[in-house]
Amino acid sequence: MQSLGSLIAALPEEERELVRLRFAARLSFDEIAAVLGKKTSAVKMALYRLLGRMEKQLEASHV
């Protein structure tokens, strides 16, 4: 079974940073957008897609 840690470790650097800013530093979407110099909506969409993908990967590893 794939652990959350190994799943995070396997992410590309940009996505790993997104996860860390959101869930480790607990920044809001606006704050992440400010740090990365991106639009809030772009950050939301990127995170939304990333979480959806991670969820599928976790489910697949449970099968």
Added chain:
Amino acid sequence: MSDPMNIHKNSKPTLELENKLESFYDAITPDPAFVHELGLQIAQRSQQVSASRPGFLAWLKNSLRRRPAFAASMAVLAMLILAITLAGPRQVLASVERLLGFVPGSGFVQPGETRVLADPVEAKQGEVTLRIEKVIADSRQTEISLTASGLPREKFGPQSGEQDPQLRAYLLLPDGQQYRSNMSMSGIGDTLQASYIFDPLPKDVVQFTLVLPRLPGVPAAFAPENWSVPIRLVTAQISPTGSPSELPVAPGYTPANNLVSAQGVNVEVAQVGQAAQETGLQIQYHWDNPEWQQLNDAELTLSDQNGHIYSQLHEPMELSGAPESLRTYRFQPFELGASQAVLTVNRLQFTFKSPAHFTFDPREGIQVGQPLDISSQPGSKMEIAGVPVQLLSVTINPGADEGSKLQPAHYHLEVLLQDTPLDGLALENTTMSLNPELMVSSSTEILPGNQMKITIDLPEIPGRPLALYFSRGEVSLKGSWVIHWDLPGK
């Protein structure tokens, strides 16, 4: 935990994963390299934030408070950031803090900073009335919109070309400084309408004189000239002190579930401003397809829980520096019984720039006046800005006219194509050219059954293969992006 994603109620990733991620990070010591890098990033971004806006430091402190393990590592950095911020350029980073105010007729402004015209100002010479409708002075620019009525309209048409620099509008400040307009736009309908953009005024300037040596687009001696209109501005304030130099404005707010994502497009209600006279919505659009260049148009409806539809108010002519994807819409004010707002976007139209092309060899079996079926040729099936397109036929016809003066047309090349709307996305029109970088004129005829006939001129029948580029045009996207939110205080 931090606020869940709330991106779309039908496709929200589970809270379980978000909880797991937070627990995962709570259980480990922060990586010093990450803390350091994050600090540097924040410091870098903070240089772009105005020192006069305490919001940036406030959110930084809050961020540290939420994650105590980070706080110790970042305490020194916070001091560094403070120093950089104070010394940094005084720019506004709107995405960090969005405490905007709404001024009916003017839109969203930065309270405490933006100066506006409280009421329109009029000046009259002879039969002509000049009315200054709007002035917005902020740290980016100074924008002025005006109208002129009573002009002898029948005596002249729209004027084109560069205006004499001596006739350009300017602002005369009390200390004698002059600010010439950087950009202007004017049009003559029932009245003359014009908008001007000037450089930002010094922060403390609230009065000046607008000087118009001549009304824009009006020939010499057709109307009174040398207009000089004193302007006094007031500062927009959400909580005014009662001073006559302040204008109370409605505070803007961001609805809780403000974003909906479908068909590769995010629609986000970035700000709502509810004033007694009207409601303002600032909507941010974000799309995935990189071939879609600009949002041309959006069809949207604002209603309430009772199904009452609020009319959209006339959009004043603007020369806003806002990006194309951030739009401000003005609607009738909500009714007293309204407690929930419903924004529905039904259709979006984008301009596109596409690399789509088809190589056609005129030496292979084409006869003048006879359509050549190309539907089975390689490359005749293509995608233009996300829309599946099938090229059906090519015809070379003798030129019926002399074409342009620059390049006489002896032949017309016609291409018949058919698009297949996919998930609401359809091709509205496209150019066709022999060079993707040139704006070569082509004519497009829309035919029934999603077919299109595109024609370009040719001086001769080419003796070599031709690449036909479908590089620019418009696509429309039909869908249903719906955002609900509770109205405050209801």
